[in-house]
Amino acid sequence: MELAGQWRARGHTVEKFSLSDAYPGVRAARVTFALRQLRFLRKAAKFVRQNGHRFDVIDALIGTLPYSKQELGFRGIIVARSVGLYRLYDQFEQSVQQRWPRPKQGKLIGRLLYSFLRRRSLGASTRAVQQADAINVPNGEEAASLREDLGCRKPIIVLPYGLTEARQRAFRDRAAPPATRVAQKRICFIGMWSPRKGSYDWGRIITAVRQEVPDARFRFLGTMVDEQTIRTDLGAAATGDIELISDYQPDELPALLADCTVGAFPSYVEGFGLAVLEQLTAGLPTVAYDTAGPRDMLHARLPESLVPSGDIDGFAAALVRVLRLEVEAYRALSTRSAEVGATFRWPEIAEATLSAYQRLVRQAADPIVFVQPFSIGSAGGGARILRALLEQAPMAWRSICSSPDNPRPWPNEEHVRSRPWWGRIEHTRLAAWPQITTPLFARRYLRRLKQCCAQLGARAIHAVPHAGLDFSVAQSVARELSLPFFISLHDDLAYTASDGVPADAREAAMRSAWCEASARFVISDALGQEYGRRYGHREFQVVTDGLVQLTPTRTAAAPGNLRIYFMGLFHMTYEQNLRAFLEGVALFERATPTVQVDVTLRCEHVRPQVFAGTRPATVLPFADEAQVQRDMAHADLLYMPIPFGEEHENFARYSLSTKMVTYLGSGLPILYHGPTTSAAYQLLDRHGAAALSTTLVPEEIAAQLQELDAARRHELATRALALAEREFMLEEQTRRFWGTISGCLTRR
Structure with missing residues (x-):
């Protein structure tokens, strides 16, 4: 809600609709709460349908609004906000039993229910990301996961969390003097007690710290579980000065941190790690596992505070180093920590978020x-x-x-x-x-x-x-x-x-x-x-496909290799071409045994009967543009089929394959294989930009391949590049397309 306050202060209207608004009243039991979260999706959708006309932007937690704007009747911008990416959290939760084997708890029916709710939540979260106009995440690792794991191509806004000026001042003003803090030898943890936050590591951390600093104290804040649960998890380490505070009011936190010496945050997966920021702002040096969120805060100025995830001995040793500091060394580290915390301010983050959202609104208008x-x-x-x-x-x-x-x-x-x-x-x-x-x-x-x-x-x-x-x-x-x-x-x-x-x-x-x-x-x-x-x-x-850049003519391959490459959709109408071509390749190989020929088709699928009784070829799945470019770096000749026959005449005569455009700018020679009546043939022939094979006779195809020595291939590739630069650059295609549309709209 800090963001909402910042935006209101700038004159914007901000409303909220949360679980507590949908289900006002007393706190629900765990199962009821989980079911309410599932039902909340429909209530949220209903709220948007009834009130969406009043909003330009809806900032929704990932998973709470898994509907298209058409389903919601909403014309504005929907941003899916992550406070910890669901995929990364779920991957960790699924690894808990393997990392820390424990007897399964709860009844079978309960485990089945929560498994069902988990799947529904994951599905809703994925669909929410797919339907949103943009994604707002608190760290770069989440952005990378969305792009690499989900193939997300939407705008991703990466902005951290922060604190208000008043909140920062409260932490600074309540901080005890360095000498007092050093004397206390108190380690502080803020966070819910769970495996993700390191609950299964704390017993060993406490034991390792007390071996070096026997009088070390521990304060656990905001654990949200009963004391017995924590002491059971700590086992033999649950002795001595261990203070457990399961809940507190936000304005109580500065006082609770005031007399602590060092913060500890052994979290395996985080969105941002607000607890780390709060402790840093309070001037507490804070040790954390090297995970996204804490890493974003600490790596530049406090790299010594980061410990590899799961390195319990290293984590304890980092805490001990701070506990043993002399007062002046501690004062310097505390100052540095407070300076890092002070850089994460809600006013600037709110302004950056608002600018990003306004840009999205302008782009969608x-x-x-x-x-x-x-x-x-x-x-x-x-x-x-x-x-x-x-x-x-x-x-x-x-x-x-x-x-x-x-x-x-x-x-x-x-x-x-x-x-x-x-x-x-x-x-x-x-x-x-x-x-x-x-x-x-x-x-x-x-x-x-x-x-x-x-x-x-x-x-x-x-x-x-x-x-x-x-x-x-x-x-x-x-x-x-x-x-x-x-x-x-x-x-x-x-x-x-x-x-x-x-x-x-x-x-x-x-x-x-x-x-x-x-x-x-x-x-x-x-x-x-x-x-x-x-x-x-x-x-x-x-207007056709266009090239952003051209690849210089590639160095001729060794005389003993001829690598032929095809990429794109392989229509059934190409089958006749390919079969004749492969038979021609087989004849060429027999006539020139010193040349090793490789034929690769990156087209996902070719029906097996095409290869029956003839030379095989390697068929690869579809891939992105980067992989295609890597493929071409190892090719010598690009195969371009256009179907023969009267039934395909209208296709061949009037269409220019986008594949041809890609081929022209590749720096490789093209082997056109199709009729003389096609638009592609007319263009390529006019500019001498490809080897032209207009036959289905294998012997003739083999003879044409023999003519394609290194010098001839280089000549064809050079002419193809000249044609691409003259007629198929994306800048010109874009100018022609959008210039025409803009002119029509202006005259209207």
């Missing part, structure tokens, strides 16, 4: 809503193009995925199904059946999409015609809300449209979208020209 039947985070080329354009978007945006299936959570993305998901049948020969039902749900989809766009405060709508008629519904919503409407075409809809969409309905919808759109973006000039011929000549912009 009046967004352009992107509607498409795939997630921005999916693996396809269309998603890749949008990701690149949105990465550094100059204006606010939100994405709405209309896929029937649940997409992978992605920042700034909502999910509004165009129709129900039929499960496994969607991936069988009967997949057309679910698609046929789409018109039955069109009115419901329009209603929900309109409601979502209105809640988001959309200033324009952008759609990608891809498989169904979702784009047409998006156009209707734009029309009803009087918003500009933009379309991006990454393929010819006549090719990508599902079998469940009647041709006449598809053509009518595409004609309307093409002619009435405020601006049109196409993946190739050939596609723009063709759509002008079909539906009416309109101005369009060519």
